[in-house]
Amino acid sequence: MSEQDTKLSSRAEDFLALFNKGAEFTRELLRENERLRKQLASVTDRQESAARNPADWEKLRRELMARIASLEEECTTVRERLDQVELENSQFAQRYVEVEEENNNLANLYVSSYQLHSTLDLDEVVKIILEIVINLIGAEVFAVYLLEGEDSKLVPVAAEGRELSDFPATTLGNGVLGKAVAAQESTCWDTERSEDLAQPIVCVPLVVQNRPIGAIAVYSLLTQKDGFSALDHELFNMLGGHAATAIFAAKLYSQSERKLNTIQGFIDLLTK
């Protein structure tokens, strides 16, 4: 057999295979056509039968009405569930805002107390109190007072917004500040500014173990701040306790350092 004959035979076989596939596909189409024709005939038959028999129509109508009622009920249930989910969603959103606010407040309180107790140097502690009152509360004019001497005098030791010498010293139980410190109760007036340095808008007594050691007096807030928030009151409470403890600890440390140096000097003198 020549090479040309072999090629011709191979092509003929390919063609035959293709033809067979086509034939099989045609048969499949015919079968499907027959199946659909039967299905159509059955549907037509059912419809004609229903049309001939009014009882069948009534039955069909009742079934459809029941289906509509069931779907409407389902729709109402789904709508109610949707409303419920929307309500839950809005409650979650509200809760999220509250948690965010709480988180922010806790961060402020944590950072403040952490900073207050990060040093035993009195000047540093007072500087940190100033930072907290400026940066976290947003006060413009304020002063930190410490109780000094036998006559329980409240003396300003640090201030912002005005010269330190502008702030009047006072005594325990006298004036707005003195009375607040004596009563060991924070006072806050619902105003944003006081030009009178004897009349602070906020007095925060600094108290350690029921013993007042000083106070923070705020006279005005920064221009962008309108009133006090819940966080500000939390910060005032925190300062009343933690700032007082920090000042007390720093004072004790400084006294003990001084005493230690004196004793050391005395020992050195004796041993030389």
Add this chain to the structure above:
Amino acid sequence: MGHRILIVEDSPTMRQLLVFALRRLKDVEIVEAQDGMDGLRKISSDHFDIALVDINMPVMDGLKLISLIRGDESLKQIPIVVITTEGASEDRDRALKLGANEYLSKPIQSNQVLSVVKGLLKAE
């Protein structure tokens, strides 16, 4: 790749509060500078995606730092957020005129800082 944030603020309390807030962002590295000069040194020697700058600082104030950053070809693209106690509109205008992208007045809320920083990092 994470973002690098520079905080230029002289108050340790504010710095800690900002670090606290910004740590909530995923994959960020936060570097602190205690005044404008320290901030300039750090921003010039390393890559940062955003800088948070206080205005009132010793050694070099925030406005001077912003003008130096905006005048430097290699740094001028860095977004800057100004954080300060100054609430008056003229201070805000001065900072924005010098090239600050955003302005936040103290006392600030951590979610406020987060939203501004996120917005600028996305826009980068």
